[in-house]
Amino acid sequence: MIEIRGLVKQFPGTAHPAVEHLTLTIPEGDVCVLIGPSGCGKTTTMRIINRMIEPDAGSVIVAGQDVMRTDPVSLRRSIGYVIQQVGLFPHWSIADNIATVPKLLGWTDHRIAARVDELLALVGMEPETYRSRFPRELSGGQKQRIGVARALAADPPVMLMDEPFGAIDPITRARLQDEFLRILRGLKKTIVFVTHDIDEAIKMGDRIAILRDGALVQYDAPEAILARPADAFVESFVGTDRALKRLALIRADAAIEASGPAAPSHAIAAHASLRDALAMMLSNGTDALAVTDSGGSILGALTLAGIRAHTRSGGEANH
């Protein structure tokens, strides 16, 4: 768990502080997304957590330890660090890159080799093939996978990620986001994830912290921010299509009605989102769909009215 209290940072020569009395608590195991327009202080805040930047005032407590009282070097070895350009070491093989922190911590060669292979498999890259390759032989997406593997190597409880998928093309980015969520499911890690992309924030975050000019504007779960934006800035930041974004977070089977018009002509899978359902209704000119499970049997019906009711009530959502 990460506790940030009254954090202040102003860079010399600037008119305005980069971070202004920021207070924020991230529960253990959460993915907290820091988001906001350029200059809002999200990257600065992240880099203060592992003391790549020193704060002017305030405290950061990571897993019960005050980071200001911890030696920066050993602090960083216990926190995973992923940056946008990855920064793979070109003169080292993939295996050596991944093994960076374990080597710094003095692990045995045997343990390191086993861990490297484990991580390569985890990020979906054949250990046999990629172990001894070099960064220049990899594509952008592959480099970022190795970046994530490298950050996970020493199994740190906390990870800092600064726009990790920002330099990747949109198709690969979506795939990497899915894979990363899959990887996280098995592990218990507290993640601080910086992005400027609201859709990525909604997809990746358990909680989103919206920052502006160094101050915290809203800190809540994605569906809550979409349903109840704190002010006009948040409203415009999340986009005028926030209603649709919310629908994308709700499963079709969450809005099922036991009874509906008999025999709807089209069906939709239970795990699809209400937004997909709405799109299907619009393109087929219908206002009711049958909701089917993976076997194909009908679980119930979904109506346009039912979707509208869900929007109005600001109802429950699940990923």
Added chain:
Amino acid sequence: MLLLEAWQFIVDHPQRFFGALSTHVALSAAALGLAIAIALPVGILIADRHRAALIAISAANIGRTLPSLAVLAVAMPILGTGFVPSLFALTLLALPPILINTCTAMRQVDPDIVDAARGMGMTRTQIVRKVELPIATPVIFAGIRTAAVQVVSGAVLAAYIGGGGLGDFITAGIAMMALPQLLVGAIPATLLSIGTDRLFGHLQKVLTPAGMRTR
């Protein structure tokens, strides 16, 4: 034929020739070694000190334009003639390329790579030793190669200040218009210089880290 006469000269005066050759090589090797011992650490140390680096690189750039013979000649009134003044002057000539290349190469390492290394918990020394220096090695070594050729070529001129070496045969040959002797100096000196360039070129390839070799 001139070449045959030159060869005959070597056969007739083996000690003189090999004496001069070994002095030449010793002088060059010592000057290069000293220059590396001074310029390499300094280059690494000032790499992250912006102002010191700029001053050092500007000074070295000026040093690089100075005529070699002028530098050698200036050593004479101060240090006299012989091996030591020659060594001093040749070391001075070898410093600029090594210093400039070392400093520039260290500063040009991709900042994202250094940021990642720092963020993962490497100490400053570890970053220099494990990341910046290996990545900078090809360019640093190119500087050493340039310095090596400069020193071997410059050592020919050491003859003028009593430093010995193959230049002695050239100066004697010109003074006495004895062409064979002239060639005894000129041809081996040329071969030595070209050979040094080739040798260091090969070393440069060998010392480039595997991940960074252009295929």
Added chain:
Amino acid sequence: MKWLRNNWDQVLTALGEHIVISFTSLAIAFALSLAIGIWAARNDRVFRWSIAVSGLLYTIPTLAFLALLIPIVGLGKSNAIICMVAFSLMIMIRNVATGIREVPADVVDAARGMGMRPVEILTRIELPLALPVIVAGLRIATVTVISVAVVAAYVNAGGLGTLIFNGISNDFAPKIWVGALTSCALAVAADFCLASLEGRLRHRTD
């Protein structure tokens, strides 16, 4: 210094000789290197060959090169000029060729597409854009030539080296100082002028 005050005409003569032979060599080399460099820019084989030869020739020690020319051309200014032209050619051919080759292909393509003839493309587009690199080569060549000219005094080419050699053989330090320091000043001044020219040309194309 007293010697300097009494003998500044000697120094000026030497300086003049030095500048004349340097300038002559550079002018010849510049003209030749433009011709050969343009050819090398178009022709891959010539390019690779000229890079290889230039790399080789540039490592030959100055005095050795001058000495090797003696059996062929004897002593004197022509010996020195041949040597200096050879060294400068090597650097400048490479820079002319590389400079032209580095002109972005799309710029040349646009010029062709607009109906420029090859000669016009060369003179109005490629050479002007290659100018910073060419001047960079000229700068290295100039410094090299000044340095060679110092040594060339030993093969009776005149120049500031005569003061140095004279001073050494007569063990007369002031002459050594004047000769050495003047040649250093000349080299630094020439390098500085060409460096600012190079800088201004680079900024022009940014």
